[in-house]
Amino acid sequence: MNYGPIQWKRDAxxxxxxxxxxxxxxxxxxxxxxxxxxxxxxxxxxxxRNQFVVIGPWGHxxxxxxxxxxxxxxxATFKVGEWQFKWFEYWLKGRETGVEDWPAYYLFVxxxxxxxxxxxxxxxxxxxxNIVGRAMVxxxxxxxxxxxxxxxxxx
Numbered sequence: 816m817n818y819g820p821i822q823w824k825r826d827a828x829x830x831x832x833x834x835x836x837x838x839x840x841x842x843x844x845x846x847x848x849x850x851x852x853x854x855x856x857x858x859x860x861x862x863x864r865n866q867f868v869v870i871g872p873w874g875h876x877x878x879x880x881x882x883x884x885x886x887x888x889x890x891a892t893f894k895v896g897e898w899q900f901k902w903f904e905y906w907l908k909g910r911e912t913g914v915e916d917w918p919a920y921y922l923f924v925x926x927x928x929x930x931x932x933x934x935x936x937x938x939x940x941x942x943x944x945n946i947v948g949r950a951m952v953x954x955x956x957x958x959x960x961x962x963x964x965x966x967x968x969x970x
Contacts, residue, residue, distance in 0.1 A: 827906065829857075831865035835895060836923065837873030839882050842919045846870065847920070854919065869893065870922040891923060 832853070836846040848866040857863045872887040873879060880891040901912035920943030 822941060823900075829862055831862060831906060832867065833898070834868040835893075835898070836868070836878050837875065837877055837882070838870060838923070839874040841875075842900045850919070867919055867921070869898065869915055872925055872942055879967050887923070887925070943946070 832850075834846045834850055836843050840846075846868055847870065850866045853866045854863050859868075870884055871877065871893050872885070872891050873893075876881055878893040878895050880887055880889060902915055904910045904913040905912045922943060
């Protein structure tokens with residue numbers, strides 16, 4: 816993806832970043848792509864290591880358990896202030912807050928919103944490396960309706 820002027824600067828990035836966004840935010844893909852690219856391309860090993868992203872079932876306003884009429888349960892609640900406090904205490908004051916042990920990707924996995932669906936409403940958000948499933952059907956947008964999106968055939 817091309818993000819304009821920042822595109823050519825990812826390898827030169829020298830800041831540790833905590834990115835927080837929502838699946839229903841227009842910037843969700845951009846947020847994950849940016850972290851992916853900096854972790855892959857930064858010249859600074861510590862900067863590559865210290866890029867973090869949290870994505871949940873939110874819009875541009877982060878942290879609630881509901882988005883519109885959809886209720887994603889108590890596990891969807893995210894205390895932004897607590898995470899930011901730990902982040903700043905660690906990076907600005909040098910206090911040990913566990914930031915170094917955070918997973919690089921902390922993702923809320925959404926199922927089909929049925930009460931019996933097994934998803935992050937039951938077991939909370941997951942590190943990216945623990946997510947091994949794949950989408951079987953793309954419903955929206957209707958113009959891209961497909962089975963096994965992203966591949967030519969089921970595996």
